[in-house]
Amino acid sequence: MSVLIYTENWDGKFKKVSYELASYATKLAAEMGVTVSAISLGPVEESELAKLGNYGITSVMSAPCSNYTSLDNQAIATAVAAAAKKVGATVVILAQSNLGKAIAPRLSVKLNAGFVSGVQGLPVSLQPFTVKKMVFTGKAFAKTTIHTAIKVITLAPNSFGIVESPVQSTIEKFDGGLSDADFTTKIESTNKVTGKVLLTDADIVVSAGRGMKAAENWGPIEELAGLLGAGLACSRPVSDEGWRSHGEHVGQTGKIIAPNLYFAFGISGAIQHLGGVSSSKCIVAINKDKDAPIFEAADYGIVGDVFKVLPQLIEAVKENKS
Amino acid sequence: MKILVLIGNVPDTTTKVKFNADKTAFDPSGVQWIINPWDELALTRALELKETSGSAIESIFVANVGRVETEGTLRKALAVGADEAIRIDADPKDAFYVASQLAQVANGFDLIFAGIEASDYNGAAVGGMLAELLGIQSVSAVSGVQIENGLLKISREIDGGSQLLGMSLPLLAIVQKGIAKEPRIPAMRGIMMARSKKLTVIAPLEVEVLTSIVTFESPAPKAACKMVAEDQAKELIRLLHEEAKVL
Ligand SMILES: Cc1cc2nc3c(=O)[nH]c(=O)nc-3n(C[C@H](O)[C@H](O)[C@H](O)COP(=O)(O)OP(=O)(O)OC[C@H]3O[C@@H](n4cnc5c(N)ncnc54)[C@H](O)[C@@H]3O)c2cc1C
Numbered sequence: 001m002s003v004l005i006y007t008e009n010w011d012g013k014f015k016k017v018s019y020e021l022a023s024y025a026t027k028l029a030a031e032m033g034v035t036v037s038a039i040s041l042g043p044v045e046e047s048e049l050a051k052l053g054n055y056g057i058t059s060v061m062s063a064p065c066s067n068y069t070s071l072d073n074q075a076i077a078t079a080v081a082a083a084a085k086k087v088g089a090t091v092v093i094l095a096q097s098n099l100g101k102a103i104a105p106r107l108s109v110k111l112n113a114g115f116v117s118g119v120q121g122l123p124v125s126l127q128p129f130t131v132k133k134m135v136f137t138g139k140a141f142a143k144t145t146i147h148t149a150i151k152v153i154t155l156a157p158n159s160f161g162i163v164e165s166p167v168q169s170t171i172e173k174f175d176g177g178l179s180d181a182d183f184t185t186k187i188e189s190t191n192k193v194t195g196k197v198l199l200t201d202a203d204i205v206v207s208a209g210r211g212m213k214a215a216e217n218w219g220p221i222e223e224l225a226g227l228l229g230a231g232l233a234c235s236r237p238v239s240d241e242g243w244r245s246h247g248e249h250v251g252q253t254g255k256i257i258a259p260n261l262y263f264a265f266g267i268s269g270a271i272q273h274l275g276g277v278s279s280s281k282c283i284v285a286i287n288k289d290k291d292a293p294i295f296e297a298a299d300y301g302i303v304g305d306v307f308k309v310l311p312q313l314i315e316a317v318k319e320n321k322s
Numbered sequence: 323m324k325i326l327v328l329i330g331n332v333p334d335t336t337t338k339v340k341f342n343a344d345k346t347a348f349d350p351s352g353v354q355w356i357i358n359p360w361d362e363l364a365l366t367r368a369l370e371l372k373e374t375s376g377s378a379i380e381s382i383f384v385a386n387v388g389r390v391e392t393e394g395t396l397r398k399a400l401a402v403g404a405d406e407a408i409r410i411d412a413d414p415k416d417a418f419y420v421a422s423q424l425a426q427v428a429n430g431f432d433l434i435f436a437g438i439e440a441s442d443y444n445g446a447a448v449g450g451m452l453a454e455l456l457g458i459q460s461v462s463a464v465s466g467v468q469i470e471n472g473l474l475k476i477s478r479e480i481d482g483g484s485q486l487l488g489m490s491l492p493l494l495a496i497v498q499k500g501i502a503k504e505p506r507i508p509a510m511r512g513i514m515m516a517r518s519k520k521l522t523v524i525a526p527l528e529v530e531v532l533t534s535i536v537t538f539e540s541p542a543p544k545a546a547c548k549m550v551a552e553d554q555a556k557e558l559i560r561l562l563h564e565e566a567k568v569l
Contacts, residue, residue, distance in 0.1 A: 010482055071480065073450070073460045096446075097481050101438070102462030102496070105417070105450030114532030115417065117439075117446045130536060135443050139339040141539040142443070148532050154446075184459055185487055188475075192483040200481055204568075228569075236499075246465060246500040247479060252335055252441060253359050253499045261568040272335050278541070282568045284558070285547070295547045300561060304552030312555035320559050320569070 003029040003036045004089035006080050006107075007052065008099055009044050016162070016201045017095040019055050023163040024155055025093050026056025028122060034090070037061065039083040039174065041076060042068035046171060053169035055162065061086070061174035071099060072185040077106035079176030084111055086174075089150065091129075096154040096256075097200060104154050114146035118256075120159040120279075137252045137275030156279070157200055158258040199248065202231030205259045207250060207277070209235035211266015211287065211306055215243035220310040221265060227317045233257065233277075235267050251276035265306045269294025286310075323472075323491070325372070325382045326431040327365045328424060328448065329399050329407075330358030330440040331392040341538045348442075348538070357395050359505075360437025364495075366502035367467055368435060369403045375469060381405040385427055387412055387420045393521065400516035401508035407519070412526035415534075417447035422529040424448070425455040432491040433474070438463060438498040453494035461489060465500030 005025045007018035022038065029036035037059040038052050049060050061083050068076060080103060084092050092107065094100035096118045108115035119131045120141070130145045131153060146153075199205065206225040212218065225232050232248050239249040250257055252272040258279035265286050267273060274297050277283065285298035286309050295301045302309055333339070334354040342349050357365070365384065372379040384399040385408040386392055396407040410423040428434055434456075436449025453460035465484065466477030474489040479498065508516070550558045562569040 008481070015481065073453070073462065077454065098463040098479055099481060101446045102450060102460065105421075105447040106454040106460065108418070108447075109421075109451050109454035115447055115451075116533055118444060132539075133444070135538070136333075136337075136339045137335075137441055137444060138541070140341070141541065142535045143537050143539070144533055144535050146533050185461065185489065188486045188488050190480075190483060190485045198482050240503075247484065249499065261562065261566075275335075282562070282566045284562070297544065298547045299545070299566065300550060300558060301547045302550050302552055302555075302558060309552060309555060312553065313559070316556040316559040319556070320563060 001034045001090050002087045003032065003034060003091045003093065004084050004087055005038045005057070006092065006094045006100070006103065007038050007040045008095055008097065009040065009042055012044050013048060014044070014051065017097060017157060018052070019162045020158070020160055021093055021095060021155060022052050022055035022057045024122070024160040026165055027163070028091065031122070032126060035059070037087045039063070039080055041079055041176070042066065049171050050169060054164055054166050056165040056167055058167050058169050059087070060169055060171045062171060063174045063176050065176070067178070067180065067183045070183055070185045070187050071102070072183045073102050073106060074184070075176070075178050075182050076103050077110060078178060078182070080107050081110040082176055083174060084150070091151045091153070094152070094154045096156050100154045104152055108152040111150045111152065112148060113150035113152045114148040115152045116144050116146060117154045118156045119153045120156050122160070134279070137272070138278040139275070156258065159279070193247065197229060197231040199231040199233055199255060200257060202259050204228045204230035204261045205233050205257060206230045206263045206265070207233035207235070207267065208238065208265040209267030210237050212238070218244070220314060224263070224310065224314050224317065227314065227321070231259070235273050264294055264298070265310065267294055268292050269297055323379045323432045324430065325368045325379060325433045325435065326428055327361065327368050327382060327384050327399070327404065327435045328437070329361050329365070329384045329386040329395060330437060331355050331386060331388050331395040332358045332440055332442045335359065335441055345538045346536070355392070355395060357398060358437050358440045360439070360497055360499070362505040363499065363502045364435035364437060364497045365399055365402065365404060366505050367497070369506065370502065371467065371469060378469070383408060383431070385410070385424060387414045387423045389413060396521060397516050398508055400519045400521070401512040402506040403512065405519065407521040408524060409521060410524045410526055415531045417445045418451055418532045419529050421448045421451035421455055423526050424452050426527060427524060428452060428456055434492070434494040436494060436496050438496050449494060449496035456494070458492045458494055459489065460494040460496060461487060462496040464495045464497045467495060467501065
């Protein structure tokens, strides 16, 4: 019996979320009294694989075949299922990310496992295996029991955190049993957001809405984000208008994020927007309308004009840094 | 080519969510039901593809798992232009249950659209499970679909960028926003025509329930927002640094 995590990597480096999965699985496995392993698919160097040991993973299986970088859903689900069978996994944990969401449901069918997505923190009980998840896009939580012997879950981002607990880990090569023909997803081009903080990985997010008036006014938003090492986000109308890319859209129909700090500039705080950000640890709202609903969700607020507040905030952050 | 679009029936996104007294079930009283927003966008894209495909796309079917009350949602899908609807007459118990029911009607379609999640239980599971049950390829976080000479050009979002993919049929595309601009609003003519379109009702299969919700909880009430004056940005940064400890 064991707990297995499916780690995610990008350009050969683990994504931050992989370390959160490792921390979470280590704690869960300790509570269950079982071992914990990780599966890594695609080229990742030994020194990088060894980092999982910092978060308690004792055994790492690595299938370095570059075919996996096409993120072929069918092939990855097959490989992770094979890894789960190999270690006799009773709980398999993936990230609630674009990739995790693509793989986990397929994997659960392969393993005859019950599946719950977007799990928040450790199970509320192990017998029966009951987890808490967000429902109605943040308007409620549901405690859900998984009845099957094997369980598959995806962990909501930033719902557990990264905890170091160094152990010696063994790294072994793993063969997912796939041939080239099993990879049918053909990538024609990739458009990488380079040099920027991944929105879903970001501890701080600077977000702006229609109150910014036009695409060309985003300069100070980008500057503030740069100073804070923050990810950039926006409300839906902003991406609908084409002022910002779809990748930045947060909310019910966009990304769901849970950073430590979320800045909302000129965002009214519609319920569909809040659905994507309400799990943030701290929300700061800047809006000229004192009755804007965003202030009900916010921890700190300034009633004021974004164009006046932004330059001051940028100055204050610079001062705070020095 | 035949397209199937999965249609979830969900509470309007502005619904005030309530539960029964012991918090074990959602209270549907007074709720307005809508097509799950992503499913609606998927249907819109399917209709656009059909309209521009010449005759390559023969038909667009829509399917859902739900009781007779959910037929309004299917009729709306027919009213905006879907050709036929299928309803599997059962209460959706969990994602695997729903996917298993849909698997009995989804065979033989070349392209299947599912939404990335349903806005009620946020399961993000039915599409992937259905693809696995059918043994076909899937792509998730799809934000664009084009058909060129029987081949699919799919845009998908990945964590950290986007990609253009070449995919062959059959395929299950799990779509997110971006796939179509605005959902269509049914016109009177469409609503009239929808009445005579075929809506087939199918009995559910016996399927084991793998997960169940024990109780619901409402989020903890939030403390009042601490206000800072417009010219006190410095004070705000100090509070974030020293009080909230998030900077
Ligand atoms: C099915 C459905 C799904 C949806 N999903 C999402 C979603 O995922 N994400 C999302 O964001 N929305 C979503 N929406 C849209 C949502 O209802 C709101 O329309 C949207 O969030 C509003 O965006 P906004 O706050 O940027 O714009 P507005 O509501 O127009 O608000 C702009 C705000 O800026 C303030 N403002 C203007 N000028 C200034 C200034 N100079 N200084 C300071 N403040 C200023 C105004 O007071 C106002 O509060 C969805 C809607 C539906 C129906």
